[in-house]
Amino acid sequence: MPSKGTALLTGAGFTHNFGAPLANDLWSAIVGHPRVQNSPQLRAALLSDFDFEAVYEQVLASDLSQDEKDSLGCAVEDAFEYVDKTVREWGFRRDAPHPVNVYKVQELINSFAGTTARPGFFFTLNQDLFVERHYYNGTRPKLPGIKTRREWFGTGFNRQLGAEDYDTLPDGETLDARGELLDGSTFYYLKLHGSYNWRSADGTRRMVIGQGKTDQIETEALLARYFAVFEEVLAEEDGRLLIIGYGFRDQHVNRVLADAVQESGLRVFIITPETPASLHDRLGSTESGRAIWSGLGGYYPWALAQMFPADQSVTAEWRMVQNQCLE
Numbered sequence: 001m002p003s004k005g006t007a008l009l010t011g012a013g014f015t016h017n018f019g020a021p022l023a024n025d026l027w028s029a030i031v032g033h034p035r036v037q038n039s040p041q042l043r044a045a046l047l048s049d050f051d052f053e054a055v056y057e058q059v060l061a062s063d064l065s066q067d068e069k070d071s072l073g074c075a076v077e078d079a080f081e082y083v084d085k086t087v088r089e090w091g092f093r094r095d096a097p098h099p100v101n102v103y104k105v106q107e108l109i110n111s112f113a114g115t116t117a118r119p120g121f122f123f124t125l126n127q128d129l130f131v132e133r134h135y136y137n138g139t140r141p142k143l144p145g146i147k148t149r150r151e152w153f154g155t156g157f158n159r160q161l162g163a164e165d166y167d168t169l170p171d172g173e174t175l176d177a178r179g180e181l182l183d184g185s186t187f188y189y190l191k192l193h194g195s196y197n198w199r200s201a202d203g204t205r206r207m208v209i210g211q212g213k214t215d216q217i218e219t220e221a222l223l224a225r226y227f228a229v230f231e232e233v234l235a236e237e238d239g240r241l242l243i244i245g246y247g248f249r250d251q252h253v254n255r256v257l258a259d260a261v262q263e264s265g266l267r268v269f270i271i272t273p274e275t276p277a278s279l280h281d282r283l284g285s286t287e288s289g290r291a292i293w294s295g296l297g298g299y300y301p302w303a304l305a306q307m308f309p310a311d312q313s314v315t316a317e318w319r320m321v322q323n324q325c326l327e
Contacts (some may be wrong), residue, residue, distance in 0.1 A: 003233045004114035006240040006326065007121040013245025013272060015083075015130045017304040018090045019098040026079045027052045033075035039068050042075075052076070057212055080127065080196050087130045088158050092310075099310035102134055104318065108308075110138025111326050112242075113187040120187045121233050125246060125253065127196045131189065133157050141189035144181045144229075145170055145222045146198075166197050172221035181225050190226045192217075192253075214252045227252075234260035240297065242325050244271045244304075248283060248292065258288040261295030269298040269325040276301060298324045 016022055021029070030036060031046045041064055045055045059072050092102040109131070114120035122141060124131070132152040135141075140153050146167055151157040175181065182188065191198075193213070200220060217223045234241065234256055241257070248254055260266035272279065276299050283289030300307070300321060307317040 002118055003236060003239075004112065004118045004120040005236065005238075006112065006242070007123060007233055008109070008112045009241055009243045009246060010122075010124045010126060011244070011246030012126060013247065014124075014304075015087065015126055015128050016245060017098065017100055018087070018130065018134075020083050020086050020128060020130070023052065024050060026083070029079040029082050030072075030075045033071075033078060035071035036075045039071055042068060042072055052079075083128050084161065084196055087128050088133055088160070090130075090134070094310040096310075098305065100304045101308040101310060101312050103137060103312070104308035105304065106135055106137040108321075109135055111322075113139035113141075115186055116184050119182070119185060121229070122187070122189045123230055123233075124189070124191055125193050125250065127191065127194055129157075129196060139187045141187045142183070142185040143189050143191070144183070145175060145178075145225070161197055166199055167195075168199050168201060169220065169222045171201050175221055175225065181229070188229075190229060192223065192226055192230060194220070194223060213250060217252070231256050234266055235264050238265045238267075240267045240269065240325060242269045242271070242321075246272075248279070248289060251286075251288065254286070254288040254292060257295075258291035261291050266295055267297030268292060268295045269300070269321070270296070271300045271302070271304070271307070271321070273301060273303045 012020070012022055027046065027050050030052050031043070036042045036046065042059065045059060046052065049055050056072060056076060059069055090096075090098065093099060109122065112120040112122055120139075122131075131141075132149075135153055136155050142148065146169075149157075149165065170178070217227050233239070239260070241260075246253075257266070257268065261268065270279070280293060283293045298321070300317065302317055307315055307321070309315065
């Protein structure tokens with residue numbers, strides 16, 4: 001089934017526009033956690049490496065005690081609760097610390113909705129619940145394989161998660177019995193790295209973090225199928241992909257982007273506060289990065305607050321994105 005032809009991909013920088021912490025901020029939350037501070041080994045590992053995802057993977061693969069591994073897992077879980085608290089307490093007010101016009105953000109997201117014949121796709125690498133909590137004007141997206149809660153994508157989902165808000169992911173056999181993952185909806189929301197409120201069948205958290213992300217995706221049936229859809233959609237001829245807040249640090253994602261640019265003519269449009277020269281130099285250090293840059297269709301070096309200001313005006317920046325990428 002062909003897609004709409006223009007898809008959306010978001011990374012951590014997208015939610016950072018609304019005050020959510022980036023990886024460095026999560027490191028700070030984790031290193032100060034009481035259970036980490038009570039473990040000399042965990043403290044030493046985090047004090048020597050600011051990439052908490054790398055530390056997390058190393059600890060899980062180490063011969064540290066299960067109690068120490070559980071301590072780090074608890075600290076990571078609490079850090080993501082901190083992210084969710086930030087997300088659920090965010091509100092659009094002109095005097096707020098992050099006064100992005102959420103109604104225009106919703107308009108942006110809704111522009112990626114398609115039809116039953118050519119559905120739209122919103123891919124994200126984020127595990128937070130910003131979209132579930134703050135996208136409520138527009139076509140309601142479908143999370144394939146997940147039982148969508150009534151509250152999601154509505155105006156009232158601003159409470160702390162309860163037990164009923166956690167989903168256990170289906171295994172491969174269950175997915176096979178259900179048939180096609182995509183069910184004829186017009187708009188799909190695929191969380192490629194899992195979600196804060198997802199659990200595997202064995203009860204463990206289902207967030208893809210660390211350096212071995214490809215292996216983690218392949219061992220979780222639903223995420224493996226999500227990633228296959230990501231590859232298929234981007235491989236369509238002459239497609240367009242708008243990227244917001246992705247730092248291009250995941251090689252398995254970069255590989256898909258590069259292949260789509262080189263083999264299918266994908267055009268990449270990027271919204272990020274990072275300067276073009278900075279991103280160009282960083283991407284230039286890898287083969288995938290150079291290929292991605294060669295597919296650039298538009299570059300918009302600003303935060304969402306500049307494109308969607310609190311006064312709710314229609315900006316030249318928003319018109320530029322619409323004219324160059326979305327029309």
